[in-house]
Amino acid sequence: MFDIQSQEVMWGGRKLTLETGRIARQADGAVIATYGETVVLCAVTAAKSVKEGQDFFPLTVHYQEKYSAAGRIPGGFFKRERGATEKETLVSRLIDRPVRPLFPEGFYNEINVIAQVLSYDGECEPDMVAMVAASAALTLSGVPFMGPIAAARVGYVDGDYVLNPTNDQVKEGDLDLVVAGTHDAVMMVESEANELSEEVMLGAVMFAHRECQPVIDAIIKLAEKAAKEPWEMAPQADLSAAKKKLEKLIGKDIAAAYKLTNKSARSDALNAARAKAKEAFASESPQDQMAAMKLVKKLEAEIVRTAILKDGRRIDGRNTTQIRPxxxxxxxxxxxxxxxxxxxxxxxxxxxxxxxxxxxxxxxxxxxxxxxxxxxxxxxxxxxxxxxxxxxxxxxxxxxxxxxxxxxxxxxxxxxxxxxxxxxxxxxxxxxxxxxxxxxxxxxxxxxxxxxxxxxxxxxxxxxxxxxxxxxxxxxxxxxxxxxxxxxxxxxxxxxxxxxxxxxxxxxxxxxxxxxxxxxxxxxxxxxxxxxxxxxxKALAGTRQEMSAHAPRIETMQIPKDKIREVIGTGGKVIREIVATTGAKVDIDDEGLIKISSSDLTQIEAARNWIHGIVAEPEVGAVYTGKVVSMVDFGAFVNFMGARDGLVHISEIKNERVAKVSEVLTEGQEVKVKVLGIDDRGKVRLSMRLVDQETGEELPDTRPPREEREPRGDRGDRGDRGGRGGSGGGGRDGDRRRDRGDRDRGPRRERSERGSREEGGKDEGPDPEFAPAFLTGDKD
Known part of the structure; x- marks a missing residue:
């Protein structure tokens, strides 16, 4: 059923296979090129006749990447391949440029070259494989193609040329160069380089051309087995008489036109000469008229080229190395x-x-x-x-x-x-x-x-x-x-x-x-x-130090990855609030790099401070500006670092006694606080009384120090205290009460669980009116 022919060659460490006869058999030429696990199908079709009056070569190249080749579904609404992407357009041009010059003059049959990526292994770009497939398909088709060509990509890594480098090698290296050529010469070069010398670039081009030779040989061997019969070209008419007629008629006019240095004047003079030639052949057949006008273009080329080669004089009067003003x-x-x-x-x-x-x-x-x-x-x-x-x-x-x-x-x-x-x-x-x-x-x-x-x-x-x-x-x-x-x-x-x-x-x-x-x-x-x-x-020697006032300013800051969620917030709530409030744009990536942008530097600073407040840890002893967010009987909660809250105990609001928090503070009030401490659970204790609320300066602690307790003295032998709880009775030794002084506090009720206590006393400590809560024992 199938007459399958194939040719293989090891190339750049991978096997390249060219196969024909299985797919797209109705095309004039069809080749599947497989390189590694990248597969490209290229089909060539050519019109068998030329449209009447056509005097140009209508070659059209289409390169298309099928998303299924990489196991992907196209993005967008339609979810299918539609118009050509920028890359597809560029690769189409890449294929067109080296093959177009290899068709003979006078061949005007329309040709379609369609290359489609069917499988992609993610290693090497398929554009080079598509160029090889197109060359092979044209060679097999029988059309008058003076190829074949081959194409190769070259990288430059650590001072060495790399044939058909992987995508990672291209990124690591200093060169990404594609060369297409015939057996004898280079036809096309396309490259990007990291400031390489002329010697390195020329070496890369010639290296690629040498490495193209095995592929060219493989295409020739495949053509020997599967190429169609070559098309017969119509004999070219003898136009020598017409050429002499034109040289005599407009030769001097064209020479004079190309001595005009102004483009507009030169174009007008050339158009006048062309019109003169058209008029001279007006009585001839359409085919002869078309041939005459093409001879005019040849005559122009000869005059210009001869002047440059023989005299070194160019159209605008410059020599061969001179640059225009x-x-x-x-x-x-x-x-x-x-x-x-x-x-x-x-x-x-x-x-x-x-x-x-x-x-x-x-x-x-x-x-x-x-x-x-x-x-x-x-x-x-x-x-x-x-x-x-x-x-x-x-x-x-x-x-x-x-x-x-x-x-x-x-x-x-x-x-x-x-x-x-x-x-x-x-x-x-x-x-x-x-x-x-x-x-x-x-x-x-x-x-x-x-x-x-x-x-x-x-x-x-x-x-x-x-x-x-x-x-x-x-x-x-x-x-x-x-x-x-x-x-x-x-x-x-x-x-x-x-x-x-x-x-x-x-x-x-x-x-x-x-x-x-x-x-x-x-x-x-x-x-x-x-x-x-x-x-x-002379216009600008280097980069300006100051950007335009109309350009956005962007500042970056790095935060720990475990803080990203806090900056973004649930459903993006926090970051949206930062943007809405400050007016700055905020972008954050997965590594914790934050970019803050605005044309107003105050907006950037506000956003930066906000984010810093979210991710920074409070420092004990540092003073911060905060806002009262809620009040309770025992104090007020103050938001002082982004989403961070701390407690100002009622005893830390002022040095004087505060009976009720609401008499001094209101929700939303801006206050200045000092961090007193942070417990193991991350809860922060703050103080207002140690900070000047006007200037933010720290104040000395003027509150009287806590009074020292009187020594209790020797308690002596405490004797058998008996069991505690429900296991037995017993009481404390009366000597203990006597050691603490004769303070008669009246009878105390008996506690059967702990034994009877005839009388006792308790050290009440400092006056609760002036002592902080954590000293007075209010929690008892």
Whole structure:
């Protein structure tokens, strides 16, 4: 029933299996890739014909994570996978970028590549497995794909490269890099690094490319067993005559247009040349007209590329290493927590930084479960930034990808949550664009965070590099324009500090580049980054010491874990009361770390004191301010430390005798008390009389000391006292009474249980009018 073919290879310490013929047999190509216990299905379908008038390649890649793969049910109301998450969008782009350049020019059939995660072991991210599965499925499908490619992830732990590291190894290390490449060259790079050197980054890229080779070989072996017949490509028409006609007609116009340094003027001149060419071919068939317009684009590319390779002269007149003029301004907006405008040539970004509390963190629901992100970066690219009319609304894939690139570049220099307990959001609005708006976001985002008082390790700058490659001749160009991006062979973005690289991204439009070219590009990018950092420092050299008056202040305090319940209270009653009364926000985590936030420092202090009162232990001898919460005949209960109450005995209210507590105190009255002692059960004895109720200063104890008792003398022989209780009678020796003096108190009633006592006396002790209760024995 099934014609199942598979290929296995040991890769990075785990077995990688590629299987076809069992699942999705009606697709043009379908492969199940299994790596460890992570399983990804990728199916490829291609349209058998091209829509009339279509002159572009409609490749669409969809990556989807099935929550069942990790044994989870999706969150949200619908409880099912719906629109693509940010991660799914990013991985879709990750697959698209290296495979798109490997389709031949003139192939315009629509292709769908759909990769779905069916099982996830929680060890390695499935994005890399999906890229391998997509490459294998395209190779088997028969479409004219000039692959295969393979992809590998590289970590850098303790100075060593790690192939396909686990999630824990990525967190522990200094690098998270994904590389895709063919057998001969690197096609795509995506990375985040902790300020690593160019040598380490280049070594990681080449290490990944070498480790891709066994996978490429496995895909080729599987294709030898299961690939479908390759599609026959329609023969390309001979367009040499049309090309000569266009060169003669508009060649000089295009050359003149690309000598204009102003983008708007250059665009107008190019549009005029294109209109002239369209008019010249107006009588031709639609197919010939379409072919002619594509030749115009080729003619433009040849003119630009030749000028750069032969003369070293670029569109705007710069040489290959020159950076466009830079202007940077901070504190651009009055009410934001931090803001900056970064302009480089005709590329401009307004970046704002907003600081928030922990409850502003982004909750992310994914295969690994719920997680929270405290650093957010959002990138917007409105159509007016390129002088066009277009869609304006929710961000597209490109905006999500550019924002994530800037996010990766800036995250390594952020302070830890303990050092800076804020949620940070950077918003980049591109107001002009002519190349490298994502790198402008990196520069502007760095400045806006420093303007907001975020203590970055170091400022970060970014630059986009380009490549012109003709045979063995090549030129690496710094700070590329939009046209140089479109007409060139590489978009190579590098971001980092003066210490090292924090992010690297590369996209190739040809069949890959060599290690030599990458080395030159990295060295040239280093020089460019240093120049840009110098220009940025003219606006702001380091983090401001004072945050904006409009930003919330957050202070932290640590409490014992066994006190968390007391701070929260039953059903959150206590913490809600603290927030409602003080006006400050209070967040507490499972480790007892409390964050108190408000733009008003007095509110923070009030909340801090309240919480301190709940968790702190009273100190004997210390003076506190409290409030009378209830009164009884023998004293008053005072709340003096959060929820802590203590008793002020009636004898400790004043030095003078107090007949009734209510004559001196009222419920709700604020008083100052001194802690006299704490018993084994935690009950606290307080005193008001030893504290000045106006100033809170301690007072000396002026109450007369307790009188000493007279010595009782020698009691002598007490004789046989007889039994006590019901076992026998008997009385106490009369000598005892005589020793205590002749105080005739009259006859006493007999107690048969204890024997008869003819007469007796008792030492009454100090006068009860002046002695405290615990001395007078009132409890008798």
């Amino acid at each position: 830079i202007d940077a301004v901070v504190q651009f907006l009055p009410r934001t927590h931090g803001s900056a405008v970064f302009t480089r040539g005709e590329t401009q970004a307004i970046c704002t930084t907003t600081l928030g509390t922990k409850d502003a963190e982004q909750m992310i629901d994914g295969l690994n479960g719920l997680s929270y992100e405290r650093f957010l970066l959002h990138y917007n690219f409105p159509p007016y930034s390129v002088g066009e009319v277009g869609r304006f609304g929710a961000p597209g894939r490109r905006e999500v990808g550019h924002g994530k690139l800037a996010w990766r570049a800036l995250r390594p220099v952020l302070p830890t949550a303990e050092e800076f307990p804020y949620t940070i959001r950077v918003l980049s609005d591109i107001t002009e664009s002519n190349g490298s708006s994502s790198m402008a976001t990196v520069c502007g985002g760095s400045l806006s965070m420093m303007d907001a008082g975020v203590p970055l390790k170091r400022p970060v700058s970014g630059i986009a590099m380009g490549l012109i490659l003709e045979g063995k001749d090549y030129a690496v160009i710094s700070d590329i324009l939009g046209d140089e991006d479109h007409l060139g062979d590489m978009d190579f973005k590098v971001a980092g500090t003066e210490v090292g690289i924090t992010s690297l991204q590369m996209d190739i439009k040809i069949a890959g580049i060599t290690e030599e070219i990458m080395k030159v590009a990295l060295a040239q990018a280093n020089e460019g980054r240093a120049h840009i950092l110098g220009e940025m420092s």
